Amino acid sequence: MSEIIRLESVSYIYGKGTPYEKLALDAVDLSFEKGSVTGIIGRTGSGKSTLVKLLNGLERPAFGTVFFEGENIWKRPREIGKLRFKVGLVMQYPEYQLFEETVRKDIAFGPKNMKLPEDEIERRVLEAAKTVGLSEDTLDKAPFDLSGGRKRRVAIAGVMAMQPDLLVLDEPAAGLDPEGRKKVFDAIDRYRTERGATVIIVSHSMDDMAVWCDRLVILSEGRVAGTGTAREIFGDPGLIRSSGLDLPQVGVLADLLEDRGLKLSGTVTTVPEAVSAISELFLSRGVTPTPKGGGAG
Amino acid sequence: MSDNSNTGRDYLVCRSLYYTYGQDASSPDASFALKNIDLTIGKGEFVAVVGRNSSGKSTLAKLFSLVIYPSLGELYIDGTEVGPDLDEEAALEIHRKVGMVFQNPDNQLVATLVEEDIAFGLENLGYPSEEIRRRVDLSLDAVGLSGYAGAEPSRLSGGQKQRVAIAGILAMMPECIIFDESTAMLDPGGRREIMKIMKTLKSQGITVINITHLMEEAAEADRVIVLDKGRIAADGTPHEIFSDTEMLTRLGILPPQCADVMNGLREAGFPVGAGITPEECADQISQTVIARG
Amino acid sequence: MNRSITLGQYYPGDTPVHRTDGRMKIILLILFMVACFCARSFSSFLLLTAFTLALVFVSSVPLGLLLRSLRMIIYILAITFILNLFFTSSDEAPLVSWGFLKIYAEGIWKAAFMAVRVLDLVAGSCILISFTSSPVEVTHSLEALLKPLSKIGIPVHVFTMMMFIALRFIPTLAEDADRIITAQKSRGLDFSSGSVIKRLRSLVSVLIPLFVSSFRRADELAVAMECRCYHGGEGRTSLRVMKYRALDFVMLAVFAALVAGTILLNLIEFGYKL
Numbered sequence: 001m002s003e004i005i006r007l008e009s010v011s012y013i014y015g016k017g018t019p020y021e022k023l024a025l026d027a028v029d030l031s032f033e034k035g036s037v038t039g040i041i042g043r044t045g046s047g048k049s050t051l052v053k054l055l056n057g058l059e060r061p062a063f064g065t066v067f068f069e070g071e072n073i074w075k076r077p078r079e080i081g082k083l084r085f086k087v088g089l090v091m092q093y094p095e096y097q098l099f100e101e102t103v104r105k106d107i108a109f110g111p112k113n114m115k116l117p118e119d120e121i122e123r124r125v126l127e128a129a130k131t132v133g134l135s136e137d138t139l140d141k142a143p144f145d146l147s148g149g150r151k152r153r154v155a156i157a158g159v160m161a162m163q164p165d166l167l168v169l170d171e172p173a174a175g176l177d178p179e180g181r182k183k184v185f186d187a188i189d190r191y192r193t194e195r196g197a198t199v200i201i202v203s204h205s206m207d208d209m210a211v212w213c214d215r216l217v218i219l220s221e222g223r224v225a226g227t228g229t230a231r232e233i234f235g236d237p238g239l240i241r242s243s244g245l246d247l248p249q250v251g252v253l254a255d256l257l258e259d260r261g262l263k264l265s266g267t268v269t270t271v272p273e274a275v276s277a278i279s280e281l282f283l284s285r286g287v288t289p290t291p292k293g294g295g296a297g
Numbered sequence: 298m299s300d301n302s303n304t305g306r307d308y309l310v311c312r313s314l315y316y317t318y319g320q321d322a323s324s325p326d327a328s329f330a331l332k333n334i335d336l337t338i339g340k341g342e343f344v345a346v347v348g349r350n351s352s353g354k355s356t357l358a359k360l361f362s363l364v365i366y367p368s369l370g371e372l373y374i375d376g377t378e379v380g381p382d383l384d385e386e387a388a389l390e391i392h393r394k395v396g397m398v399f400q401n402p403d404n405q406l407v408a409t410l411v412e413e414d415i416a417f418g419l420e421n422l423g424y425p426s427e428e429i430r431r432r433v434d435l436s437l438d439a440v441g442l443s444g445y446a447g448a449e450p451s452r453l454s455g456g457q458k459q460r461v462a463i464a465g466i467l468a469m470m471p472e473c474i475i476f477d478e479s480t481a482m483l484d485p486g487g488r489r490e491i492m493k494i495m496k497t498l499k500s501q502g503i504t505v506i507n508i509t510h511l512m513e514e515a516a517e518a519d520r521v522i523v524l525d526k527g528r529i530a531a532d533g534t535p536h537e538i539f540s541d542t543e544m545l546t547r548l549g550i551l552p553p554q555c556a557d558v559m560n561g562l563r564e565a566g567f568p569v570g571a572g573i574t575p576e577e578c579a580d581q582i583s584q585t586v587i588a589r590g
Numbered sequence: 591m592n593r594s595i596t597l598g599q600y601y602p603g604d605t606p607v608h609r610t611d612g613r614m615k616i617i618l619l620i621l622f623m624v625a626c627f628c629a630r631s632f633s634s635f636l637l638l639t640a641f642t643l644a645l646v647f648v649s650s651v652p653l654g655l656l657l658r659s660l661r662m663i664i665y666i667l668a669i670t671f672i673l674n675l676f677f678t679s680s681d682e683a684p685l686v687s688w689g690f691l692k693i694y695a696e697g698i699w700k701a702a703f704m705a706v707r708v709l710d711l712v713a714g715s716c717i718l719i720s721f722t723s724s725p726v727e728v729t730h731s732l733e734a735l736l737k738p739l740s741k742i743g744i745p746v747h748v749f750t751m752m753m754f755i756a757l758r759f760i761p762t763l764a765e766d767a768d769r770i771i772t773a774q775k776s777r778g779l780d781f782s783s784g785s786v787i788k789r790l791r792s793l794v795s796v797l798i799p800l801f802v803s804s805f806r807r808a809d810e811l812a813v814a815m816e817c818r819c820y821h822g823g824e825g826r827t828s829l830r831v832m833k834y835r836a837l838d839f840v841m842l843a844v845f846a847a848l849v850a851g852t853i854l855l856n857l858i859e860f861g862y863k864l
Contacts, residue, residue, distance in 0.1 A: 044454060044484045058772055081780055089776040096766075097773035099798035109795065113778030144802065147350060158777060175400075175481045177349045177510040178551035204484045207554060246485050249513065249554035249575055256579035262586060271554055275561035278582060282567055287589040289566030362817050389819050397817040404807045405814035409726045409758045416829035418818040423825040430829060451761040465818060 004166055004198045005055060005087070006031035010064035012050050024050040026222040027064065032166070037192060037199045039213035039230075041206065043244040047222040048202045049092075052170050055200070056087035068166075085114050088164030092171045094155035095148065103129075103146070103154050104139040110162040121161075128161035131194065132187040149180030153187060160191050167191060168200045173208065185212050206248045210234065210269035218243050235267035250274040257281075307373075308473060308504050309338040309361065314370035316356055327368075330356040332527040334370070338506065340472065343499040345515035345535075346508045348524035349549045354508050357524070358477040361506075362397045363388055375472065393422065396466030400478040402458035411453075411461050412437070412446040418469045429468075436464035440494060456487025463494055473504035480514065492517060512539070512553045516573040523548055540571040601721045606837060607649040608722045612731030614838040619718050621845040625852045626711045631859035632699075634852045635706050641848050642710045642717075651721045656713060659720075663712055667705050674701035729753045734832055740823070747823025755811070763804060770799045 012025040025047045032038055042048050053059040054066055057073050057080040066073045073083050088110075091097070100106035107128055111121040129139060132153040138146070143154050156172065169188065173181040185208065192199050203209055209216060210230040218225040218233065220243040226233060234240065234251045247255065250268050254277075257264060264277040282289075316331040331353045338344055348354050359365045360372055363379065372379045374391050383391075399405045408414035412433050419429045437443045440460040450458055459479055466474055476495065480488040492514060499505050499519075507518060515521050521538045523531040525548050531538055539545070539556040542564070552560065555578045562569050562582075569585050572578035602608075610618070629638050646656060678697035686693045719728060733750035740746045771779075774795050781792050 043486060053772070056776060058775060081778065084776055084778055091769065091773045091776065094773060096803050097770055097777075097799050099795050099802075109774075110777040113780070149350060162778070175478075177549075178512075179349050179549050206485075244486065250558060252575040253555050253558065253578050256575050257582060260579060260583045262583055271557045271561065274554075274558045275565065278558065278562060279565055279567065281582075282562075282586070285586045285589070287567060287585055290568065291566060362813065364813055364816075385821065389821060392817055392819045397814070399810060399814055401807075401810060403762050404810035407758065407811070407815060407818075408754065413726075413829060417815075417820070420826050420828055421819040421821060423827050426827060426829060426831045429827065433829065450758075469819070 002034050003031045004034045004069060006067045007051075007054070007061075008065045008067065010054060010061045010066060012047075012054060012059060013062045014050065016062075024222055025054070025061075028222070028224055030217060030224060030227075032198055032200060034198055035192070035196055036215060037201065037213045039209040039216045040200060040202045040219060041204070041209060041216060041243075041245060042219035042225075043204075046219040046243075048219055049170060051219065052089060052168055052200075052202055055166070055168055056089045057083045058089070085110075085162050086164050087166045087168060088159040088162050090156050090159045090167070090169040090172060092174060094159075095143075095151035097158075098143040098151060098155055101142055102140050103134070103143050106143055106154060107139075107157045107161050110158055114162060124161045124163065125157075128157040131160055131190050132157045133183055149176050149183065152176065152180070152184060156184065156187060160187075163195065164197065165195075166198045166200065168202075170202045171204065172201065173203070173205070181208065188212070206234075206246055206251075207270075210248050218245070220244065230269040231267040234269045306340050307337050308340040308342075308375055309336070309506075310371075310373040311336040311360075311367075312371040312373075314360075314367045314372055316360065316365065317368045329368075329527050331360075334529060336522070336529065336532075338504065340375075340504055341499070341502045343495070343505045343517075343519045344507070345518035345521045346506060346524060347510060347512065347515050347521060347550065348530070349510070352524040353527040354524055355477065356527075358397070358475055358508055361395060361475055363391060389422070393418070393469045394472045396463075396469065396471040396474045398459060398462050398466065398474065398476045398479040400481050402455050402462060402482065405462050406450045406458060406465075409449060410446075411442070411448045411450060414450060414461055415465045415468050418465055422469070432468045432470075433464075436467040439467055439497075440464045441490075454487060455483045456490045459483065459487065459491055460494065463491075471503065473506070474498060475506045475508065477508050478510070479507075480509065480511065488514070512551060512556075516553050516556070523550065535573050536571050539573055600724050601649075601651050601655065603650050603722065605648055605650050605722070606841070607645065607717065609837055610722075610841050611832060611834055611838045612723055612727045613735050613832060614834060614841060615718050615723060616728075616731055616735055618841055618845045619715055621842075621849055622714045622718065623711065625845075625849045626707050626714070628849065628852045628856065629707060630703075631856045633859055634855040635703055637848070637851050637855060638710050639706060642714050645714060645717050649717050649722055651717060656716060656721070659716060660709070660712060663708065667708055670708065671701045671705050674704050725757050726754070729757065730828075730830055730832070745823075747826070751823070759807070762807070763800070766803050767796065767800055770796050770803075 007028050007030045009027045009029055010025055011023065011027055014022045014024040028051070040048050040051065050059065054061055060074060068083060068087065073080065098106050100109065104125055107125045108121050111124050116124070125139070129136070134150065134153060134157065138150070143151055146154065159167070167188070172188065173184045176184065188199060188201070189212070191197060201209070201213060213230065215227065216230055216233045217227045218239065225243045226236070226239050234247055237247060237251070237255060240247055248269055250271060250273070253274065254264050254268050262281060264281055266277065268274040268277050311334045314331060314334040315329050317327045317329045319327050321327060346354055346357060356365070360367065361374070363383070366379060366381050375394060377387055377391065379391070406414050407417050415433045415436055416429045419432060433446070434443070437446060440463050442457065442460055442464065445453070445457070450461060453461065463474070476491070480491050483491065495505050495507060496517070507514060509515055516535045516539065518535065521533065521535050522529060523538060530548055531544060539552040540560060542560045545552055553573055555575050556571070556573045559569055559572050559578055559581065567585065570581045572581045625638060629635050646653060675693060675697050676691055678694060678700050680694040680696040682694060682696070684692035684694050729750055733746060736746045779792055779795060781789060
């Protein structure tokens with residue numbers, strides 16, 4: 001049980017001194033275990049994006065402290081740049097940050113800023129490209145010629161090449177088709193297992209979060225409204241609704257079944273879970289499966 | 298199908314339509330973004346067009362918005378044949394009748410104030426100021442944004458911006474609205490708002506085409522067209538499309554979660570019917586229990 | 591979100607100055623400039639300054655806010671003041687003289703008048719235009735005023751449409767720039783250290799994505815505009831009905847009186863001729 005990053009009563013004020021001043025985060029206490037995958041969910045304006053920028057020192061809290069590996073990240077403000085190599089941030093629609101002539105050069109941008117030796121940079125570029133599933137002949141193409149999904153993965157590789165211990169991603173799969181989404185999440189998962197890294201994902205997609213995260217944090221109006229496993233969080237429809245969120249579709253289905261007097265055992269958050277819970281229900285009510293080929297009603 | 302009645306008549310018609318982004322459609326090795334498309338969409342239909350990236354979805358949208366013209370074959374919009382020699386008058390009339398809502402809300406709003414943006418189309422068409430004012434107010438009301446007339450679009454949420462874009466089209470009294478991945482950049486709340494408007498439009502007799510890769514959205518349409526590598530791979534009701542597991546896998550489509558659950562149960566041999574929305578599925582499951590229990 | 595197209599200093603309000611038609615305000619501004627350049631006599635400067643102060647008062651823009659926005663021109667004023675002070679020569683005996691530097695009474699007057707003139711001019715135009723009209727209103731007014739020029743082949747509509755779109759996209763582009771800078775900083779971009787070449791290179795990593803995204807936006811916007819029946823300025827009408835009201839003519843009369851008054855005071859005052 002060791003934590004990699006911890007926020008201690010962190011508050012952040014947006015647009016200080018302007019008529020649009022707003023308390024974006026209000027005394028947030030959070031900590032993230034090494035090697036875990038945490039999903040941060042919350043509606044637009046709940047403070048998710050601000051939280052993300054506080055983690056790698058792009059923004060400084062108005063009050064409270066952020067500890068990385070036990071040390072206050074703002075202890076030496078001049079060295080905050082170094083933190084960004086350890087806490088890699090992939091922003092929303094990261095493909096818009098690509099600028100080099102080739103994919104290879106673009107992925108190398110981060111490692112170059114770290115002033116690593118040439119051969120190490122080259123090694124990391126290849127490794128990151130492999131992690132996100134880009135073939136080697138893609139490396140010499142211009143990033144602007146690639147499809148949307150691949151551009152996205154190039155951008156993610158650009159952050160992974162810095163080999164951060166903590167990888168933070170803001171809506172990594174937004175706007176992609178199902179295939180593209182899967183490739184992005186597979187890449188994140190591969191990075192985590194290969195490097196033993198910690199991952200924090202911010203997303204609106206409850207379906208994805210239920211599948212990929214082992215812990216969820218709900219933000220609502222700048223405060224932590226709840227934390228727990230997907231089962232715990234989605235097993236509390238009241239909490240989900242009061243935070244302005246949606247249950248995954250299977251959660252809605254379970255709710256509707258309960259209304260009809262058919263309570264499933266346990267909380268379902270993914271399709272396989274729902275299939276097995278409903279099968280169980282059928283069996284307990286005397287509905288038996290007919291062998292395959294017997295046709296369905 | 299095609300008779301004189303107002304709804305139900307053929308509205309968008311493609312006949313053996315091909316499109317290539319290359320120059321020469323007649324060359325034997327031309328690569329086509331759309332291939333041999335035969336498609337008829339009737340007036341008042343609510344159609345979802347799905348398919349993975351680069352399946353030809355956005356090319357279809359570009360054809361309907363007259364950005365490009367068919368390389369081969371024919372395209373008719375409300376009876377007018379569309380091609381490079383379409384005169385300006387006719388093109389304007391098609392643009393008036395067929396509205397487009399694009400993906401990025403920031404790249405389709407023209408004006409600095411909401412009401413002026415909604416007025417933009419009518420101003421282009423040369424309507425008198427009083428009529429523009431009347432229609433702007435009506436359209437704002439229709440999308441639930443009355444009170445926002447004087448707001449700056451840059452201060453609105455994504456969903457609100459898309460609603461402004463829809464209002465700008467409604468003001469021109471369209472017959473058909475095409476949503477080109479219009480909810481892709483929105484949060485779930487924004488998505489729900491837009492889906493609700495699509496259904497209202499449909500109920501008012503407006504033809505609605507929703508190009509999307511969100512299957513939960515496609516499930517809400519009356520008809521789903523699946524594009525794959527530039528061809529129409531499937532065309533049917535959401536039930537027909539989403540219960541064909543084998544085809545879905547082949548085409549790289551992830552059905553809505555609930556449809557997936559029902560498919561899984563059927564796979565396991567349980568006698569359940571098809572369902573797509575949570576309500577339908579819950580009904581199906583409880584019927585099965587009652588019938589056998 | 592702190593994004594606004596109200597560039598500069600629009601100060602919302604409901605005063606006669608705010609309510610005056612935008613086109614009329616441009617005409618008033620021209621009259622005000624004429625008055626500023628006509629003023630030559632002490633009394634005419636007095637009138638001009640009093641008028642400017644009255645304008646500030648009527649528009650209810652806080653004096654402090656106005657002075658803050660005038661800060662920039664103080665330097666220019668100081669330079670013109672000193673130049674006028676030392677480089678005006680006269681037949682009379684100098685008041686002070688150090689070597690080749692001589693200050694004459696006339697020099698002091700001239701320098702003071704010039705300073706007051708510039709100050710009044712800038713303050714007046716700020717109140718008339720930037721504090722009380724939104725950029726959108728100014729663009730609409732310019733289009734309406736310049737419309738007759740399109741009859742002789744000047745593409746007024748093209749210019750104003752460009753202004754509108756520029757205004758519309760300033761907040762969007764600012765946001766883009768902000769997002770790209772944040773993204774590159776997350777990849778270790780450092781603007782604040784290194785050689786000039788290195789810093790220029792840093793700039794490239796921001797500018798290229800910014801251009802790419804701007805072109806993409808422009809491209810999409812052009813399609814969206816065509817889909818909404820845009821086909822140039824021909825036959826275009828406007829949601830806005832611009833109508834001159836009684837207030838506009840009263841304002842016109844007041845400003846015309848200012849010009850007349852300035853000229854009259856010049857004529858009356860001894861030693862000054864038009």
